[in-house]
Amino acid sequence: MAPLKLGMVGGGQGAFIGGVHRMASRLDGCFDLVAGAFSSDPTRAHASAAELGIASDRSYADFVEMAKAEAARDDGIDAVSIVTPNHLHGPIAEAFLAQDISVICDKPMTATLAQAESLVAAAEASKGHFFLTHNYTGYPMIRQARQMVAEGALGEIRTVEANYLQDWLSVAPDEDNKQAKWRLDAAQSGGGAIGDIGTHAHNLACFVLGQRVTSLSATLTSHFAGRMVDDDARITLEFEGRAKGHIWASQVAIGNENNLTLAVYGSKGSLRWAQENPNVLCFSELGKAPQMMTRGGAGVSVAAVGVTRIPAGHPEGYLEAFATLYKEAAQVMSSQDGSHATISIQDGLDGVRFVDACQRSSRGASAWIELG
Amino acid sequence: MAPLKLGMVGGGQGAFIGGVHRMASRLDGCFDLVAGAFSSDPTRAHASAAELGIASDRSYADFVEMAKAEAARDDGIDAVSIVTPNHLHGPIAEAFLAQDISVICDKPMTATLAQAESLVAAAEASKGHFFLTHNYTGYPMIRQARQMVAEGALGEIRTVEANYLQDWLSVAPDEDNKQAKWRLDAAQSGGGAIGDIGTHAHNLACFVLGQRVTSLSATLTSHFAGRMVDDDARITLEFEGRAKGHIWASQVAIGNENNLTLAVYGSKGSLRWAQENPNVLCFSELGKAPQMMTRGGAGVSVAAVGVTRIPAGHPEGYLEAFATLYKEAAQVMSSQDGSHATISIQDGLDGVRFVDACQRSSRGASAWIELG
Amino acid sequence: MAPLKLGMVGGGQGAFIGGVHRMASRLDGCFDLVAGAFSSDPTRAHASAAELGIASDRSYADFVEMAKAEAARDDGIDAVSIVTPNHLHGPIAEAFLAQDISVICDKPMTATLAQAESLVAAAEASKGHFFLTHNYTGYPMIRQARQMVAEGALGEIRTVEANYLQDWLSVAPDEDNKQAKWRLDAAQSGGGAIGDIGTHAHNLACFVLGQRVTSLSATLTSHFAGRMVDDDARITLEFEGRAKGHIWASQVAIGNENNLTLAVYGSKGSLRWAQENPNVLCFSELGKAPQMMTRGGAGVSVAAVGVTRIPAGHPEGYLEAFATLYKEAAQVMSSQDGSHATISIQDGLDGVRFVDACQRSSRGASAWIELG
Amino acid sequence: MAPLKLGMVGGGQGAFIGGVHRMASRLDGCFDLVAGAFSSDPTRAHASAAELGIASDRSYADFVEMAKAEAARDDGIDAVSIVTPNHLHGPIAEAFLAQDISVICDKPMTATLAQAESLVAAAEASKGHFFLTHNYTGYPMIRQARQMVAEGALGEIRTVEANYLQDWLSVAPDEDNKQAKWRLDAAQSGGGAIGDIGTHAHNLACFVLGQRVTSLSATLTSHFAGRMVDDDARITLEFEGRAKGHIWASQVAIGNENNLTLAVYGSKGSLRWAQENPNVLCFSELGKAPQMMTRGGAGVSVAAVGVTRIPAGHPEGYLEAFATLYKEAAQVMSSQDGSHATISIQDGLDGVRFVDACQRSSRGASAWIELG
Incomplete structure (x- = not known):
């Protein structure tokens, strides 16, 4: 090509x-x-x-x-x-x-x-x-997780936890911090932690579950006087399939660099994954010892192998996951297969609706909001 | 003695x-x-x-x-x-x-x-x-955490996460499972996961913060038809000092045996601890690399050393932590010092109020409930 | 009883x-x-x-x-x-x-x-x-490992690594350090790191393998002028069954408190264990994802369950493992079953022979020494 | 450029x-x-x-x-x-x-x-x-380690452990496995595990220490009848500065994908690193709690930052480390600075001498061999 x-x-x-x-x-x-x-x-x-x-x-x-x-x-x-x-x-x-x-x-x-x-x-x-570019969906072990959920390896999904913790806004940023400046300006960003990283957590959970969020109750907090957007967001969720969940997005969690984690619990098993060590996926089947599945390792499906460049034990990281989204975009544009995992404009709309609903719920004493 | x-x-x-x-x-x-x-x-x-x-x-x-x-x-x-x-x-x-x-x-x-x-x-x-006997408060690294918070090592507390995950009720228990039977009977237990393990998470967070919960919004779920008590509970919290927090207690989280974890984030630093590997406490100071503090190791305070029996690297576990509560009870009864860390009847009352408030909030669409 | x-x-x-x-x-x-x-x-x-x-x-x-x-x-x-x-x-x-x-x-x-x-x-x-009292043999997951090796779960054993790292002799100890004083006096201790902790590593490997060491080549080092005994020992081994192995015992390895680890690799699988987090045993079967077996968890044998006091996820530690040796001694003395795992006087003799052979090999330019 | x-x-x-x-x-x-x-x-x-x-x-x-x-x-x-x-x-x-x-x-x-x-x-x-292309030297945290050793943060180096464990030759490979075929043919490869991965471990230790190996005692083993080259190699080393060390290279260690680890212990502190999670470096200073340094995180030197592409918490992996060697080659070829970390032809010669000496020592009952 x-x-x-x-x-x-x-x-x-x-x-x-x-x-x-x-x-x-x-x-x-x-x-x-x-x-x-x-x-x-x-x-x-x-x-x-x-x-x-x-x-x-x-x-x-x-x-x-x-x-x-x-x-x-x-x-x-x-x-x-x-x-x-x-x-x-x-x-x-x-x-x-x-x-x-x-x-x-x-x-x-x-x-x-x-x-x-x-x-x-x-x-x-x-x-x-x-x-x-919800780039975290490009990680091979996230593709693995998504395929396992789709194939029923976890049974009926019951409860989900997606956390995205950073600490770079734990102090008031310098005036000349360009990255901080526009992110903390609601007019430019549309939201704080909820928009910047909460949408990643939301998208990742939905991507792996293959389900949309149907309702949510949110508590958004700003820990600095004068900071106009949230820097710590907690959202209790319900998914289409009745699973409950929780998203925690924080940019004031000292000791966390870019700590995005996902845990999915079903009636037959569970999956746990952490972005900072992304080549591993912990799979626990009911009544069995937890298994540490690895990118390229034993038992990994075609969904993961297809987006893997180098053998197991040779870690791929953030850039490789991001590159997979570019590769798949190129495949779609070249009329090749590749669309199965791309993040669509409807997913993007869902993300913006999620932010909007979180903000409305939080303003309304965390009342539950239905998502269309 | x-x-x-x-x-x-x-x-x-x-x-x-x-x-x-x-x-x-x-x-x-x-x-x-x-x-x-x-x-x-x-x-x-x-x-x-x-x-x-x-x-x-x-x-x-x-x-x-x-x-x-x-x-x-x-x-x-x-x-x-x-x-x-x-x-x-x-x-x-x-x-x-x-x-x-x-x-x-x-x-x-x-x-x-x-x-x-x-x-x-x-x-x-x-x-x-x-x-x-909120026995988890007997772990030396929990004592360490509590002392560090009290001494201001974390600054003003901003956000707290206490999770207590088990999986032993992921399937309907056998008829002759004595442990399950009374716990799933609301008349005997007073609640499900929220009472059995949620109260541990609540107590642990309050013990380490030295603060009470002032209000909460709860979502309690039962994942089995006919199970009369909750098996998965999510509670968004606010503490006396304005910190936000979240407790997740689940007994249907496959792959978790007795996975109680606590993370406390303040304006100057954070602490992270996990009960299943209890001899370690991760301390992150703003602008420094995270440190793995250990029971008996460098930098550990008298609060931890005083409840430690054997040198660093020789792991103490659940029974030792539990024994510390007995030892401190004996000290109090013998009119010796030891009362500083015991769990009082007021703490016990707070725990029962917490369960009651969670149940009322959950029945009321997760409305925020003030705790007295 | x-x-x-x-x-x-x-x-x-x-x-x-x-x-x-x-x-x-x-x-x-x-x-x-x-x-x-x-x-x-x-x-x-x-x-x-x-x-x-x-x-x-x-x-x-x-x-x-x-x-x-x-x-x-x-x-x-x-x-x-x-x-x-x-x-x-x-x-x-x-x-x-x-x-x-x-x-x-x-x-x-x-x-x-x-x-x-x-x-x-x-x-x-x-x-x-x-x-x-080679107390590390009392850990449930060591019993599990031994039973798995005995039952052939690992196939023919090929290569073994037992490390025991501490750091408390990284500096010259104070004059009044009673523990250090006799240990650094060859007349009282019989050897340095090799005797104090190397014998634990040797015993643990032999216990789990169910095999004796047949020959070895050792390099013992003292990193302090005037320190008469070794503080860092490296020994290449061969076991009865032809497996190769290596023991590293060091008391100058800064950052290690009591870090005893064992890894056993066979033709069908491997086991890895670490004393500082002793409730977990990693089992890798050829062609399968590694499994994290836990004390009391899924797939654990009677050999481990029999020396376990509390449920999975409630960590047992060093004192519990040590107590198991006392309990088994009591059982043997009371003419009950219990002798299967006790460390015999012949094992003790093997340990002293091991130290003696290491010292002779090291003095002789690491020449291979046959053990009787 | x-x-x-x-x-x-x-x-x-x-x-x-x-x-x-x-x-x-x-x-x-x-x-x-x-x-x-x-x-x-x-x-x-x-x-x-x-x-x-x-x-x-x-x-x-x-x-x-x-x-x-x-x-x-x-x-x-x-x-x-x-x-x-x-x-x-x-x-x-x-x-x-x-x-x-x-x-x-x-x-x-x-x-x-x-x-x-x-x-x-x-x-x-x-x-x-x-x-x-000893590509593992391109990892930022390896550059960090090397700079810390050079600056004396560890004091005088005492003992070093470099392990490189794989399992892909744990069974006899298929006839059509092209990767295995030439590697197992001594005429094409020059050696087995010792040449294929042992040289990486040797190079990495020397790179980080800034020292050459002066003598060694080796035991090379083949675990398969008819396999003409070693698949498991253990080498005890001495470095220029009198530090002792050990390299273990194995391709029959089931459960290890590409598990290269390095630990360096000095009189003032230690460093530990693992290739499969390469963005972290554990630094233990005498008398302080171990610190988890991260690529891009607090306290990291210019040597690491200069070869880092993306912020802390966004993992870089094997390809990025490899790319750094290409980038530095381009810098040298363009007469820009960049030569400080490149692996020279003398380093390459040292690597081949290392393999040769290991093979001679092993054939000679592990006798110590001096390296020129």
Whole structure:
């Protein structure tokens, strides 16, 4: 498969997630980055482009211009990666979808529910594909977990725990911390821990269960005077299949770097997984000793093996999991199989609805909210 | 210190916790077991007494008779251990307290709030002491955690997670499972997972924080048709000091044997502990690498060292932690220092109030309930 | 079973292992401590006896006198625990065996090979039993491992690793460190790390394999000028069944408290165990995911269950394992079954031979030494 | 920095390590793969080239031809990756070095000592650089360990343990297992476990210590009749600085996938690291609780941060560590700083000498062998 041509919006100098997307797009040789509007500041945009080896005529200062110009080229981009603050995801995605250019968008899908609904309509009207990078779904042992749940290895699911703990907002961030600044501004982020990491936990649980959340009761807290968004969120959930669950997302949990964990308990067995040591999945069958399943190891299914690059015991990490989402996007765009695990625009809409419901519940004394 | 004379009610053949109390009372040489009403079935009671080497004139078929007879003897018992199903704790304790005999009572204190309040009154009127065996508070690293919180090593507490997961009720128990039978009967137990293990999690969090829970929102679930009590409980909490928290108690979490964990996050640091590997406490200070503190190891305070029997690296376990409660009860009864860490009757009352509030919240759509 | 009457030699104020033996003897109610010669210093001996509640007429200043006096009493002791420095084990044991009093002796059996051979002869001539407290063999998961090896679950054993790492001699000890003083004096200890902890590793490997070591090549090192005994020992081994192995015993391995580990690899599977978290045994079968077997958990054999006091998930530790050796000694002395797992005087002789061979090999440029 | 042009010898369809080198070379955008002799079988070579998008005029069936043709082109390759069986490393490397083309060679450097010495001479005569991919040295926490040792954080090094355990040769491999076939043929591999993985353990220990091994005593074993090379190797070592050490390399250790571990103990502290969870490094300072240092976390030095791509808690793995060696090769070739951590041809020679000495010691009853 020849590499597809990729553009990027955002991700200039000083950004974090843009570099991740670039490494992820490159690892499996599925994409070549050929164009970009890397910053809303033209000077920074062009400097970033030069650093990245982008031809100067394909370095843009404006995403609207970029969408039109690339659509007009014979060798225009096949897809664009959107790696800006959340409130821009929707407008940018719509601009490229309007040109039938596929979109690979960082999460959460949008900052507001209105933006999400508008984007869904735009995607339906476009020939372009839409992919949302809930990158933790790319881990082989998460694919393994999802297949085991689907095949009934756990029986009926009863109770689920998804925690996503970080500590980088345990103190008030410096004024010049670019990552913190927009995340703590509700207008740009749409929410605090609940949007930034809670949506990952929500998506991961739903992805593995193959079920949606039907109702929730949330308690969102900010531990700093003047911090306008939550930094610690606790949500009690119910899933379609009647399972109960709980999500805890915190950015003030000192001692946790990026500690995303998932535990799923069913009537026949359970699975436990931790992102910081992602090559292992603990499977407990009723009445048997727990087994430590490993990526590439004994008993692992095709769903996991298919997204594994190197043998068991040679750890794959975050970039490899992220790269799998790029590879699968490329497969879908090339009309190959690969769609089975991609995160759809409906999943993205569910994520934004989840944030919105959590915020409404928390404002209303944790009253249970039904999700549509 | 010469051993004190101990009696026991309950704990006959086929029981679990009675044997634990006996080993715990014996380990440090603080008590001699000399009397008992080991079963409400006289044949079983006397057979158990014989097995345990109890003189036949001090084997009783009835706890009321035992309280009176022992009080009348010159060499009567100094204290009684109560290791029966929960609904009998109150009446038995009151019978012995009425004779000014001290009581060492298994948890939860009673099956109902009315029983708990009655018992508090009885204890106030007695010269006997009352001790509640929330045994997990006897672990040295829990004492360490409590002292660190009290000394401010964690700063202001922000968020707390206490989980207590078991799997022994993941299937419907056999008809002849004595342990399950009374626990699943609300009249005898007063509650399911919430009473049996949720109260341990609640007590442990309060013990380490040195704070009471002020309000809660609970969701209690039973995963079996016909199971009258909850087997999975999730409670969102607020503590006196404004910290938020969550307790998850489940007896249907396959792969968990007795997995009680506590994590406490403050503005300056955090602590994490797991009962199944209890000699380690992970301490994370803001801006430093997490430290694995060990029982007997570097940096451990007098609160932990004082309840440690053997050097670091030689693991102490459940029985040793339980024995510490017996040792401290003996110290209090002998008018020695030791009261600082005992679980009081007020703590017991708080535990029963906690269960009651959880049940009311859950019945009321998880509405927040204030605790007095 | 009524408690047996126990005496003790050594273990007075300031000692470590004496208190361990006392708790271990008490936990299961199999022994009552009634006599002792707790120190070679009469003042300390009697003070210790008083503290321990020993009647003054059974507090002795001399072990020879004690052996004779106790043998002469109608209510004389059934067994004596020997918890002195190593060079006294042999003479004391012989004194009691000469009176047909059973001996429970701390390890290593003696300080020299000549003492060991003399003791073997004395034991053969006595009606008393001899028990050696290689206490790590009392852990339930070690019993499990041994049974699995015996039943062939691992196939033919190929390679074995037993490490015993401590760090308490990483610096030169204080002058008044009683524990260090005699251990670093070859005349009293018979060897350094090799004797103090290397013999535990050797015994544990042989116990689990059910095989003796046939030859070895050793490198013993002392990392301090003037330290006359080794503090770091590495021994390459061959077992009867042709398996290769390695023992590493170090008392200068900073960060290790009492880190004894065993790994056994066979043609069909492997087992891995660590003393500091002793309730777990990792079993890997060829072509299957590793299983975390637990004390009391699924798949555990009668050999482990029989030495387990409390349910899975309620950790048992060092004292419980030690107590199992006392319980089994009591069973043997009471003519009950229990001998299957006791450490015999021949095992003790093997241990002293192991130390002797390691010392000879190391002095001889690590030349391979055959063991008889 | 514009990408350098890379060629490859070996690594065609069905190979393992070739794909790893390709992903590693691509991840950081430092190399473009533009030429190759992917197999000694011309059909397979050209099919592999086509799959990899290599222009047909740069797909070669013969490495000698490739070296000459590429040297003659204006746009010829800057470096060649050698990913063949070991016995071909030397001849291929010499062919490219003769054309002043840099070489990135998989380990061990050669199959024989004679080949290694010849290659050293060839490298000295060439303007090309030589890089050996002991890829485990690319892990950030290994860089951290090396810097800490160099800065004296551990004091004087006393004892070292490097284990590399696998289980893929626990059974006789299938006839068509290409990876096993050449590795078990001494003529192609130069040795068994000792060469394939023992050299990694040896290199890693030397890299972290900044010291060479001065003498060793080895015991190499084959556990299968007819297996001509060792599958289990135990080597006792002494380092330049008088530290003792031990390497255990086994390919019959069931339950181990790729379990490379390193522990270094000094007079002031210790470090422990495990490749299968490589983002953590346990640092124990004398008299302090062990710290869990993490890649990107608190207290980590520039040596680690400089080879880190993504924040703490987002695990990097084997491919990232491997990519670091490619990135540093590119830096050296571009006359940028980067040479400080590259594995030199002298290191490669040391590795081959290590294998040779182990084999001689083992044949000679484990006699100690001095290394030059």
